[in-house]
Amino acid sequence: MIDHQTQTKPPIISAEDLCIFYGNFRAVKNVDMKIVPNQITAIIGPSGCGKSTVLRSFNRMNDFIPNCHVTGKITFHGHNIYDEDVDPVQVRQKIGMVFQKPNPFPKSIFDNVAWGLKINGMKGDLSEPVEQALKQAALWDEVKDHLKKSGLSLSGGQQQRLCIARALAVKPDIILMDEPCSALDPIATLKIEDLMRELSKDYTIIIVTHNMQQAARASDYTAFFTMDSDRAGVMVEYGETSHIFTNPQDKRTEDYITGRYG
Amino acid sequence: MEELHSVPAWKETLVTRIIQICGYSSILFVILILYFLLSEGLPALWKADLNSLFSTRWYPTESYFGIWPLIFGSLFVTLGAGLVSVPLGIGTAVYISEVAPSWTKEILKPLVELLAGLPSVVLGFLGIQVLVPFMRRFFDLPTGLTALSGAILLGMISIPTMVSVAEDALNTVPKSYREASMALGATRWQTIWGVTLPAAKSGVITAVLLGMGRAMGETMAVMMVTGNAPVMPQGLQTIILPIRTMTATIASEMGEVAAGSVHYSVLFLIGIILFIISLVVNVVAFTLTSRKTTRSERLLS
Numbered sequence: 001m002i003d004h005q006t007q008t009k010p011p012i013i014s015a016e017d018l019c020i021f022y023g024n025f026r027a028v029k030n031v032d033m034k035i036v037p038n039q040i041t042a043i044i045g046p047s048g049c050g051k052s053t054v055l056r057s058f059n060r061m062n063d064f065i066p067n068c069h070v071t072g073k074i075t076f077h078g079h080n081i082y083d084e085d086v087d088p089v090q091v092r093q094k095i096g097m098v099f100q101k102p103n104p105f106p107k108s109i110f111d112n113v114a115w116g117l118k119i120n121g122m123k124g125d126l127s128e129p130v131e132q133a134l135k136q137a138a139l140w141d142e143v144k145d146h147l148k149k150s151g152l153s154l155s156g157g158q159q160q161r162l163c164i165a166r167a168l169a170v171k172p173d174i175i176l177m178d179e180p181c182s183a184l185d186p187i188a189t190l191k192i193e194d195l196m197r198e199l200s201k202d203y204t205i206i207i208v209t210h211n212m213q214q215a216a217r218a219s220d221y222t223a224f225f226t227m228d229s230d231r232a233g234v235m236v237e238y239g240e241t242s243h244i245f246t247n248p249q250d251k252r253t254e255d256y257i258t259g260r261y262g
Numbered sequence: 263m264e265e266l267h268s269v270p271a272w273k274e275t276l277v278t279r280i281i282q283i284c285g286y287s288s289i290l291f292v293i294l295i296l297y298f299l300l301s302e303g304l305p306a307l308w309k310a311d312l313n314s315l316f317s318t319r320w321y322p323t324e325s326y327f328g329i330w331p332l333i334f335g336s337l338f339v340t341l342g343a344g345l346v347s348v349p350l351g352i353g354t355a356v357y358i359s360e361v362a363p364s365w366t367k368e369i370l371k372p373l374v375e376l377l378a379g380l381p382s383v384v385l386g387f388l389g390i391q392v393l394v395p396f397m398r399r400f401f402d403l404p405t406g407l408t409a410l411s412g413a414i415l416l417g418m419i420s421i422p423t424m425v426s427v428a429e430d431a432l433n434t435v436p437k438s439y440r441e442a443s444m445a446l447g448a449t450r451w452q453t454i455w456g457v458t459l460p461a462a463k464s465g466v467i468t469a470v471l472l473g474m475g476r477a478m479g480e481t482m483a484v485m486m487v488t489g490n491a492p493v494m495p496q497g498l499q500t501i502i503l504p505i506r507t508m509t510a511t512i513a514s515e516m517g518e519v520a521a522g523s524v525h526y527s528v529l530f531l532i533g534i535i536l537f538i539i540s541l542v543v544n545v546v547a548f549t550l551t552s553r554k555t556t557r558s559e560r561l562l563s
Contacts, residue, residue: 061445066364093447103438106461115456116446163442170446 012037012204013058013095013174018072020053020062027053029232030072033223035174040196040205042215042241045225046256050233051208054225055176058206059095060088076174093120096167100179102159104151104166109134109143112151112162116170129169136202137165138195157188161195168199175199177207181214193218212257216245224253299537303530310524315531320492320506322515322525329508329532331492335409336478336507336536338495339488342413343420343477348470350417351424355469358425359432360454371429378422386486389415394487401502407489409505415487416477424473431465432458464550471547475540481509490514508532 011034020028028050035041043051053062060081062068073080081091104112113130122129130147134140139161143154151162160180167175177196181189196205196218209215215222222245223238237244237253248254306315310327317328358370393415398406435458443453459466489504492511512529519526 059445061441064441064444089447089449091447092445097441097445099438099441099445101438103436103442105439105442105457115443116448119443119446119448119452119456166442166446 009036011035013074013076015054015058016073016075018054018057018070018074020050020057020068020070022065023067026230026232028057029228029230029234031233031235033235033238035204035206036221037204038200038202039220040200040207040218041221041223042219043206043208043223043225044210044212044215044256045233045236046227047210048231048233049225049227051225052178053233055178055206055208056097058174058176059092059097061092061097063088093170094172095174095176096170096172098160098163098167098175098177098180101183102156102163104154104159104162106150106152108148109151109154109162110147113165113169116166120170133165133169134162136168136199137161138191138198139165155188157184157191160184160188160192164192164195164199168203172203174204174206177205179208179210182210189214216241224248224250224256226252226256296537299530299533303527303532303534306524306527306531309527315528318494320511322519322528325524327524327528329528329535331494332506332508332511332532333535334495335488335492335505336509336539338409338500338505339412339416339484339507340474340478342409342501343416344470344474346414346417347420347424347473347477351421351469351473352428352466354421354425355428355432355466356454356459359429360450360458374422374425374429378426380422382419382480382483383486385415385419386483389483389487397502403502405489405504407487407504408502409488409495410501412484412488412505412507413501415483416480419480419483420473420477423476424469427469427472428462428466431462431469434465435461467550468547471543471550475543475547478543479509479536479540481507481513485510485513508536512536 014034015031018028018031018033019026031054033054043055045051056062057070058074062070070082074082076091076095079086081088105115107115110127110130113133114126117126117129131140131144134143139158142158143149143162151159154162160183164175164180181192184192193214196207199205200220207215207219219241221239222241224236224244225233226236228234237248237250244253245257248257306327310325314325314327315329317326318330319326319328320331354374358367358374362370389411393411394406396406397403397408397411401408439457439461440453443457444450448456484507488506488510490506490510491504492506493503495505512532515525516529519529
């Protein structure tokens with residue numbers, strides 16, 4: 001299922017036999033996925049197939065959902081992040097997340113970015129790292145003259161880039177993006193996609209998207225998820241984006257990407 | 263076409279009128295109360311000697327009407343109550359809203375609401391039977407009826423109000439703020455202190471003010487445990503001495519005073535002062551909650 005090129009580079013994070021349960025219901029079934037470093041990996045699939053659930057399991061954001069538990073392994077830097085001795089707070093410092101709806105804090109632009117630095121114990125003048133993060137998120141030029149303004153005063157696209165800057169400031173290895181453009185207009189969407197391309201030089205990005213064009217345009221690898229007969233999410237196919245979109249191996253993938261799904 | 267069945271116009275008018283009268287009458291009552299308060303209380307300003315009014319001695323039988331000890335008594339006890347109730351109340355609200363598992367929440371929330379409705383005289387009993395003897399023994403005092411007893415008891419009384427309002431404020435903070443903070447690798451405590459509480463700031467301040475307002479207006483319980491000695495607070499030792507609040511003064515003396523006398527008017531004047539203080543607290547609380555939110559904030563929350 002995973003083509004030869006994927007396996008040549010050692011994965012930065014990988015899921016092995018990952019199952020995710022909500023109570024007794026198995027929402028995601030037996031996912032095996034190796035994420036290639038410094039690449040953009042897209043997860044696509046119909047609604048309810050567990051894309052976001054899988055994404056959130058990569059930095060243990062599922063911990064906050066009552067009754068949610070995980071079996072199998074997610075290996076990051078040689079550790080299973082679900083081991084007893086792993087601190088989920090440290091996992092999240094290394095694996096950041098950008099959400100579907102832009103969610104800046106009701107604080108100033110500066111404080112939004114500085115917050116992550118402060119909780120990591122950084123003290124003194126934070127203007128340097130804040131500026132750097134805002135530059136990386138391609139937002140600096142638009143906000144440098146009013147850093148004291150509320151983060152909520154920005155437009156939707158700017159807010160989303162602020163959220164990206166906020167995630168970048170803590171210097172994660174991986175950034176998880178959960179449909180980051182679904183609340184944005186096409187121009188803001190393109191800006192975020194350009195930004196992702198730029199960021200993939202330094203970071204590994206995993207993005208969940210509803211938008212197949214976005215996956216085709218912006219990602220290097222694509223994983224296609226769907227629901228099986230038990231309504232559990234399964235990974236059907238995973239490989240280089242160009243292969244998945246031009247030469248899908250599975251009938252279900254082909255149906256989905258050609259719009260014949262359902 | 264079948265004719266539409268319509269309500270006769272006079273019925274509509276009647277209902278509208280009745281509702282109108284209800285609305286206007288409640289406004290009218292408030293205005294009448296205010297008028298009564300002012301007409302009975304303001305004459306005190308010229309009937310009693312002003313020098314006497316703003317002196318520090320309250321001894322009405324010999325025409326000493328110094329209201330400072332009473333005002334300070336009230337402020338002293340209320341601020342003391344605040345020192346007890348703010349940390350405990352906000353702490354409880356944070357626990358219920360942010361930390362407690364849902365089954366605990368289900369139990370604690372109604373319990374707090376129940377406590378808020380407890381008659382204060384019942385708490386006064388508790389104060390007399392438990393708190394006051396404890397104070398006397400603990401500080402080795404001639405009497406346990408002290409300002410501190412009053413402050414602690416009032417603190418207890420204002421906690422439920424505070425918890426209930428503050429908890430509501432914390433609940434309105436969007437979940438996405440907490441998620442964003444946790445996803446940055448913040449601990450739960452860092453998220454509460456750095457994101458959730460600041461986002462609920464105006465509601466939490468309102469909770470504090472409403473709780474303090476409750477403490478300021480409380481009469482029965484405070485009368486039962488503070489000893490009711492109208493003396494000026496002097497230094498720190500005042501906390502373990504008897505004190506008297508404005509509310510307790512009105513409640514205990516109004517029954518024995520001749521209508522229309524100077525003493526009578528002064529008691530009403532104290533009522534006016536209480537009214538002004540609670541009005542200020544309420545206005546501040548109101549402006550804070552109805553603080554103008556920006557359009558984007560409204561959209562996002």
